[in-house]
Amino acid sequence: MDFGCVKRLGPAAVERLRRSFLYAGRTDSPEFQQIIQDQFARPGRTLAPAALRAVRDFTEQFYRKVYPPDLKDAVRPFDFSDARFLRDYVRAATNLARAKGSTPRYIFLARAEIGLYTTLHRLKARVRTSKIVRRLLNDPRSRDRDPV
Numbered sequence: 001m002d003f004g005c006v007k008r009l010g011p012a013a014v015e016r017l018r019r020s021f022l023y024a025g026r027t028d029s030p031e032f033q034q035i036i037q038d039q040f041a042r043p044g045r046t047l048a049p050a051a052l053r054a055v056r057d058f059t060e061q062f063y064r065k066v067y068p069p070d071l072k073d074a075v076r077p078f079d080f081s082d083a084r085f086l087r088d089y090v091r092a093a094t095n096l097a098r099a100k101g102s103t104p105r106y107i108f109l110a111r112a113e114i115g116l117y118t119t120l121h122r123l124k125a126r127v128r129t130s131k132i133v134r135r136l137l138n139d140p141r142s143r144d145r146d147p148v
Contacts, residue, residue: 007108018137020059024069027056040103051101058092067130074130081124086117 009017016039023032036055041047047055066078066085078085093110096102102110120127 007112009109013105014137021063021067021133021137022069024071027059032056032059040101042103047101048099050099051096054092054096054099054101058096062088062092067133069130074134075128076130077126078129079126080117080120081126083121086121089114089117 016035019035020039023035025032033052036052037047040051040055062085065088068074068076093102093114
């Protein structure tokens with residue numbers, strides 16, 4: 001599928017995504033706060049409290065529903081037919097942008113992501129999203145590729 005963008009993420013970016021998507025602990029824990037800091041802050045800077053809250057809320061209100069981090073839920077399919085998940089995504093993304101928590105390195109990823117979600121919604125797809133993301137982000141080859 002072509003959503004109008006091409007972006008190859010380097011090993012460090014894939015590792016940051018792996019840590020955040022597959023983190024099964026509490027989102028208010030110091031460990032998760034550090035994961036967010038590593039993923040979204042510019043080098044040498046710290047994220048503002050509003051940005052930290054926005055990322056945490058995005059994780060709780062959207063990503064943990066679509067990509068459950070608990071291994072026992074990894075085989076459960078996510079039902080994309082309900083439009084609420086798209087509204088949740090847009091609301092959380094808007095809050096993140098307002099809190100200045102988004103980062104330029106993920107602009108193309110977000111564009112492809114919303115294109116994929118829209119397509120899956122139109123297809124009324126049921127997808128084992130967590131199982132797929134685990135396979136892709138845990139694949140050592142995905143960490144060894146050089147970015148373009």
